[in-house]
Amino acid sequence: MAASVVLEPHNVTTRNSDSPVIASLREVTKKFGQQIALDHLSLELRRGEVVALLGPNGAGKTTAVRLLLGLSQATSGEARLFGGDPRDRASRMRLGAMLQVGRMPETLRVREHLQLFSSYYPQPRPLAELLSVAGLEGLEDRLFGKLSGGQKQRVLFALALCGDPDLICLDEPTLGMDVEARRSMWEQVRKLAAKGKTILLTTHYLEEADALASRIVVLQKGKIIAQGTAEELKAADGSRTIRCTTSLQPGLLSSIPGVISVEHDGGAVLVRTRTPEAVLRSMLAQDVALSGLEVRAAALEDAFLALTNQTGSNAPTL
Amino acid sequence: MATTAAALDLPHTQPSQPRIYFNEIRFELLKLSRNRSYLFSMIGFPVIFYLLFGVTNKAAVFQGHSIARYLLAGYSCFGAMGSSLFGIGAGLAFERGHGWLEMKRASPMPAAAYLLAKLCVSITFAAGITILLMVLGTALAGVHITAVEGLRLLATIMAGVLPFASLGLIVGLLMPSNAAPGVINLIYLPLSFCGGLWMPIEALPHWLQVVAHGLPSFWFARLALRTLGYGQGSAIVAWALLAFYTVVFLLAAAFVFRRQEAQA
Numbered sequence: 001m002a003a004s005v006v007l008e009p010h011n012v013t014t015r016n017s018d019s020p021v022i023a024s025l026r027e028v029t030k031k032f033g034q035q036i037a038l039d040h041l042s043l044e045l046r047r048g049e050v051v052a053l054l055g056p057n058g059a060g061k062t063t064a065v066r067l068l069l070g071l072s073q074a075t076s077g078e079a080r081l082f083g084g085d086p087r088d089r090a091s092r093m094r095l096g097a098m099l100q101v102g103r104m105p106e107t108l109r110v111r112e113h114l115q116l117f118s119s120y121y122p123q124p125r126p127l128a129e130l131l132s133v134a135g136l137e138g139l140e141d142r143l144f145g146k147l148s149g150g151q152k153q154r155v156l157f158a159l160a161l162c163g164d165p166d167l168i169c170l171d172e173p174t175l176g177m178d179v180e181a182r183r184s185m186w187e188q189v190r191k192l193a194a195k196g197k198t199i200l201l202t203t204h205y206l207e208e209a210d211a212l213a214s215r216i217v218v219l220q221k222g223k224i225i226a227q228g229t230a231e232e233l234k235a236a237d238g239s240r241t242i243r244c245t246t247s248l249q250p251g252l253l254s255s256i257p258g259v260i261s262v263e264h265d266g267g268a269v270l271v272r273t274r275t276p277e278a279v280l281r282s283m284l285a286q287d288v289a290l291s292g293l294e295v296r297a298a299a300l301e302d303a304f305l306a307l308t309n310q311t312g313s314n315a316p317t318l
Numbered sequence: 319m320a321t322t323a324a325a326l327d328l329p330h331t332q333p334s335q336p337r338i339y340f341n342e343i344r345f346e347l348l349k350l351s352r353n354r355s356y357l358f359s360m361i362g363f364p365v366i367f368y369l370l371f372g373v374t375n376k377a378a379v380f381q382g383h384s385i386a387r388y389l390l391a392g393y394s395c396f397g398a399m400g401s402s403l404f405g406i407g408a409g410l411a412f413e414r415g416h417g418w419l420e421m422k423r424a425s426p427m428p429a430a431a432y433l434l435a436k437l438c439v440s441i442t443f444a445a446g447i448t449i450l451l452m453v454l455g456t457a458l459a460g461v462h463i464t465a466v467e468g469l470r471l472l473a474t475i476m477a478g479v480l481p482f483a484s485l486g487l488i489v490g491l492l493m494p495s496n497a498a499p500g501v502i503n504l505i506y507l508p509l510s511f512c513g514g515l516w517m518p519i520e521a522l523p524h525w526l527q528v529v530a531h532g533l534p535s536f537w538f539a540r541l542a543l544r545t546l547g548y549g550q551g552s553a554i555v556a557w558a559l560l561a562f563y564t565v566v567f568l569l570a571a572a573f574v575f576r577r578q579e580a581q582a
Contacts, residue, residue, distance in 0.1 A: 032581065069424040072582045089426045097424040102416035107352035112345055119341045120426045122333050143352075159421065169424075 019046040028077030037063040039222035050199040052209035055219035096165035106145025121163030134158035169200045210300040237303035240276040243294040342435035364397035376459040386459035391542040392515040397447030402440040402482040410490025411498035470545040478538040484567030509535040534563040
């Protein structure tokens with residue numbers, strides 16, 4: 001074990017714990033042949049939450065989302081969406097989903113795509129509002145095929161919002177977006193959450209989960225291995241990163257008691273530890289010329305890596 | 319308009335079903351009619367072939383009628399088969415393969431609306447091609463067809479799309495999007511040739527004529543040819559066989575779909 005972080009997956013309190021559950025997976029197992037994608041997974045989404053699903057590739061994030069969207073059926077256990085089966089069309093009336101779409105009909109205009117999707121829902125949002133929320137103003141008459149990658153992503157986002165849904169699933173929503181577009185999408189997600197919408201997010205950008213999620217659920221091998229707010233996950237990890245310029249060799253640094261990992265960042269070293277005071281005392285004693293010192297709390301990335309045991313090979317076993 | 323009336327009648331808890339179907343059909347038609355390469359291959363090929371082999375051979379006679387008249391039926395079938403095999407098969411393979419179908423299936427779109435739209439648009443293309451060929455045949459090859467003959471041919475072509483649409487469904491479900499057009503051509507072209515769409519089946523080797531009797535394209539062509547005064551045999555048998563193919567292909571498509579769903 002590279003890390004001895006233990007979080008009780010089911011006992012984490014979040015500020016939404018008294019809100020009604022709008023979607024859930026109950027003891028869901030999903031097998032593909034012999035391979036187990038989800039292993040007795042239980043997950044509840046409450047009104048107003050922004051839940052980020054994190055996990056290494058193959059952890060079961062996509063499978064979990066597909067079950068909630070009614071695109072897949074559990075081998076055992078139960079998926080519920082607004083009190084119904086997600087596979088029933090009626091249950092999906094209050095759901096919006098932005099999935100990863102490689103290509104879609106390119107000879108329809110943005111307006112036409114939105115018009116068609118809007119007709120699926122009982123109370124669609126007005127076109128002008130959708131265009132504004134997704135940042136597509138002025139592009140409504142453009143053919144989809146003539147849009148840039150980021151603009152196409154924004155059309156998919158708009159399609160997810162067509163029906164003014166109460167639950168919005170976003171699968172890697174900012175993939176391929178530039179920083180500015182990503183920030184503005186985050187802003188929209190926050191606004192949706194402020195309106196009481198529930199958001200389920202899967203993302204590879206830990207920064208995105210950190211910025212948006214009111215609860216982060218870490219999956220590995222089809223199970224929830226940790227969940228909580230970003231702060232709780234970071235605190236549970238409890239590590240600090242010492243950044244400095246030093247002549248001390250990595251081998252020596254790793255041998256200091258309490259050091260979890262040593263990495264290089266340009267001319268500086270990054271030393272991760274749960275006992276920064278003791279480690280620093282030892283480093284300062286051995287290198288009086290140590291400079292550029294900085295100590296910071298664990299990033300979500302550190303917590304995530306520790307949880308999923310994917311720390312670098314130079315990480316000693318604790 | 320029916321769609322507006324339905325929208326008013328229904329409470330705000332349900333979207334208007336007719337409007338969904340109407341929109342789905344309308345945008346499917348718009349989508350394909352803006353796609354130039356699709357238009358070229360779907361409408362262009364039957365038209366060019368008809369001009370090359372039908373109009374230029376208008377003096378040739380087969381079973382007492384001009385060959386241009388024979389090929390009018392043949393290329394109408396050819397166009398109908400193409401628009402259904404490609405419109406449904408390649409269209410579904412593309413949308414399924416690139417994740418667009420997932421997006422639609424996660425929405426409350428009725429699955430039937432999606433499939434019906436593709437079918438309706440295939441039928442529309444088939445009818446359009448048939449009308450175009452009738453105009454060309456009449457104007458350029460001196461083919462004389464009465465209004466009744468024309469309408470009967472049109473109706474036959476439109477109904478005869480069904481088995482090929484069902485076959486397209488199987489291809490669309492099974493094939494990856496980049497392989498689908500190639501596979502469809504491997505089905506489409508032999509079916510057309512052996513079914514007697516490009517030349518009278520009597521010109522084919524005997525063994526091929528025997529094989530042809532097992533193909534839906536042969537019975538489709540036979541029905542289309544009958545409307546223009548060719549051939550013999552029972553129309554009921556031909557329709558029954560086309561219905562049989564449709565049912566078999568639909569069952570196969572349902573089987574494939576269920577198996578995929580179980581693994582999804």
